[in-house]
Amino acid sequence: MSGRTEACVRPAADGEQPLEKAKGLNPGTPTASSPPAASQCPFLAGMGGVGVAAAAEAGAEPAAAARQGAAPDADAPAPAVCPLGFGSSAQGPRLGQFHCLLCKSLFFDCVVTSCGHRYCAGCIRDARDCPACGADITSLAPDPQTQELVERYIEVHAGSSTIWELEGPPGAAQKVEGMAGERSRASFLLQLGLRAIATGNTGSARHRFQACQRQLQQQLAAVQQQTSGGGSVLPEVAVIQCRLGAVSGCLGDCCRAEGDADGTLRHYQCSVELLRAAGDDPEAQQALSVSLNKVGELRHMQGELEAAAELYAQALQLRRGLLAATQLQREAQQQAQQQAQQQEDSGPEAREPAAAARAAADREAACCSAALDLAASCIKLAGARRELGGDAEAQELLVEAQGLLARLEAGLAGQPPLLQRKHASLAEYVGAMMAAPQP
Ligand SMILES: [Zn+2]
Ligand SMILES: [Zn+2]
Secondary structure (H helix, E strand, O other): OHHHHHHHOOOHHHOOOHHHHOHHHOOOOOOOOOOOOOOOOHHHHHHOOHHHHHHHHOOOOHHHHHHHHHOOOOOOOOOOOOOOOOOOHHHOOOOOOOEOOOOOOEOOOEEEEOOOOEEEHHHHOOOOEOOOOOOEOOOEEEOHHHHHHHHHHHHHHOOOOHHHHHHOOOOHHHHHOOOOHHHHHHHHHHHHHHHHHHOOOHHHHHHHHHHHHHHHHHHHHHHHHHOOOOOOOOHHHHHHHHHHHHHHHHHHHHHHHOOOHHHHHHHHHHHHHHHHHOOOOHHHHHHHHHHHHHHHHHHHHOOOHHHHHHHHHHHHHHHHHHHHHHHHHHHHHHHHHHHHHHHHHHOOOOOOHHHHHHHHHHHHHHHHHHHHHHHHHHHHHHHHHHHOOOHHHHHHHHHHHHHHHHHHHOOHHHOOHHHHHHHHHHHHHHHHHHHOOOO
16 A cells, blocks of 8 residues: 555645535525524523533533522522523623533533543543643543533524524624524534534544434435425425535545544445435535545545546536536626626615625635636546556646646735635646656
């Protein structure tokens, strides 16, 4: 296998991290339904008084515990303080009492250190000093009570938009407001998993991804039951399949991080099947191209070059289509915007130049991203073709990649930093490959 390591090297800036690509579950367009009242904490409602007491016992909210102890006024109603800060989002997103300092996700397999700080077992396992207080860690004890509260929190809060203010990326709360509870819960679980895997806690990540998968499978079953006897694949079914495919890919990433080759392949292949079944939606196709490349990389590592090249080629084909579609969309939107502008110039209503500029920047970034994905695919396939002895084809692909990158050069300064870095890395890689002696 050692002779193959060279073959497995791929551009670091390929950008195919699960974080960026598993966007099938990101909060989407809000649907009409009433958001939960922010002042009412369903966690407390579900737990009765036990929530606060148990949380205080677990050391989760010392302030709340102190308040309860210091104010024994029997007539006064118990303050409606959520042990997890639910409803106190005026302070903005923050790490709550049940967050692990190390993975920034909610505890998984919670343990308490000798100094009394809590972490995920998987996160703190190798640490000698407590990251919170610096004390030597002489013992770690499981804390099932706290873990149970965390699970309860997820169960009760995950369907609400308020949790996104605390947990989600900026602006996510508005997007999930009104989102159906199950959908929001699946997205939330995915976010927890992505955070955990980004910091290397694969045990936590896998647990959350699996919960997300179960949630989606239930949704799928419910939709299929509702529409049994219906004709073709419904859009709703396709959307859920697309998300399930993305989650399978994330589970594959967990296995890969743990060095489990069989599990990785199984999940990636499952992801490919689900995404193929999801139809020709651009989001599904984009995710499919990523999964095809991942299966291809595994085949490549196992020395199955022909199979790898075939998979890379399929991904490349999809990305050609995606780039063309993105560019067409950009033109259509540009025209629509120009027309709107002409009408408004002569009318009394003031335009919104900021919003228009933002939309234009988003369009450019989408095109740039699609072109970079395609260039990465060209490079990947070129590497495999070269190893197979098809040097003319490899050269053609490298020229294609170079052309794509050169065309992006002019507008690059206005693009997001991530895309700029990716461009630089791909350009360097393609240059090195073209200069490298043929094997
Ligand atoms: Zn952790
Ligand atoms: Zn400590």
